Amino acid sequence: MKTQTAKEIADNLYTGVVSRFGCPRVLLSDRGQPFMSKIVKAMCEILQVTQHHTTSYHPNTNGTVERQNHTLAQSLRTYCNDTHDKWPSLIPGIMMAFRRSVCATTGFSPFYMLFGQEMKIPFDIALEPKDSLPQDTRVYIDQFLSNIKMSHKIALQNEAAQKEKDKVRHDQTARVRTFAIGDLVLLKVHKFPKGQSRKLCDKATGPYRIEEIGPNYTYGIRRISDHKKQASLVNATNLQPYIRPDPTRQRLSQEDQNIPPDPDSDSDSDPEVDQDDEVTPNVDVEATQQPTPTPQQTPDPATRYQIQKVLRGRRKHGRREMYIKWLDGSCTWEPDTCFDQEMSDFINSRWTKQGKRRKSYFN
Structure with a gap:
């Protein structure tokens, strides 16, 4: 597409998808202006297509498309010429290779999942012997349908097994925050003013108040300063807790x-x-x-946890662990998650993420 306007996207959806494969049940897209337009919305209503949108700045929702675009960009980068003016002619050949490649999740190629047989390339046609014998149509159709049903059944089993492996690997390092209605949060900033350095700008803005809990760790928020509500749900990865400044803690x-x-x-x-x-x-x-009350001393976090010193650190499964010597003389490996925020900040001020000492710790 050259212009990516709403009209052009609607025309391509009809000519490239609906006219060739029929009406889809669900249309998943990002929150780009063409997909949010009235033309695309009206076309989905006429064709009875349910339209879903991803949350802002969270492409994981449409991970299959994002991964395919990444693979396509890698292939174009490999075969493109120095002047970068002939890459459109490379897309058909690259897509043909992708459609014939076996997917690691399903165990079948996309072409086989759709047509029930493997794609024939020019090399296969040249080596295949000529068969002049007529083939019974009913036997061919039965075999064709049987191949499709079997491939779909095996693909579902392989996909379920692969998703379980991906979930186990993802849960080892995933840390998704959860919030409740009424909590104060900060919103991560993705767009910075022109002419200003990204390193010097604020990384988050707010505070906001949680007003709605959506599916898949998404939340509806409203800004406290002007009571303006965020237009769309925000994923938890773009939120962080807001801690009110407390003068008594200073x-x-x-x-x-x-x-x-x-x-x-x-x-x-x-x-x-x-x-x-x-x-x-x-x-x-x-x-x-009365005018001169005795100030209360804040207990040291190490004293509160009965820690004598931190001996060394390491990273395991993407998480940092510290080898801690307790006051009773015992030593154990403890992850950061077992400490509260105050103790974590206390350790971070003296130890790096790799577990190296910043300066003398405790005694």
């Missing part, structure tokens, strides 16, 4: 910790008074103690 400066004693306080002026002894209720003492 560490006190050295000047705030060294507060000078109140000269009007009788208890501070008397050196013989033990600070650990209980003070009897006194109006003057209470009045002097």
Whole structure:
């Protein structure tokens, strides 16, 4: 397609798909403007085709097409000339090779899945002997239908087995966040203003509030600043939790910790008074103690987890693990997921992702 307008896409869907293979049940596409147009929507309503759209900036939903485009680009890059002006003529030959190639998931080629027999290429036709004997039509049709049914049955079994293997491999490293209605999140930024460096721009914007939970880890969000709702559902991979700034969590400066004693306080002026002894209720003492409360020290994360030191680190199945020596003397390998965010930040400030020491850790 040259222009990729809505009219051109609708014409190609009718001439290239509907007229050759019939009306599809479902049309899955991205959220591009031509596919969201009224022309394509009206054509789908007339042909009774259910139209589905992928979530923004999450091409995994249409992974089969994305993977095929990647394979096509690799093939064109291999056979294309230096001037890059003859690549359209290479597409038919590359697609012919793809249609004849056996799929690792189904165990059959796309051509065999559609026509019930393997594609004949010019080389096969030259070597195949001439058969002048007539063939019974009914036997041929029965064999043709039998091949299609058998190939579809075996393909479904192979596809189910391959999906199970892919799921096990994906779950080893997958970490998909889940949110509840009312949670505050930040939205990952994919478009940056022209003339500004991507490295210096904010990686996320917000905060947003979760208002809707969709299928397959998608969420409907609304911006808090102007109460504007996001047009489409957003996948969880483009969201991250938003933590409200809490002044009580900020560490006190050295000047705030060294507060000078109140000269009007009788208890501070008397050196013989033990600070650990209980003070009897006194109006003057209470009045002097109220403006200067004792700051509460935040416990060290390592002390809270009873960790003596981190000996070394490693990566296993895509996750980082730390070899931790506990206060009781025992040593175990622990993944990052067993610690809360505060402890993880505490380790990250002293250890790299490869487990190398940044500086002296604990003692």
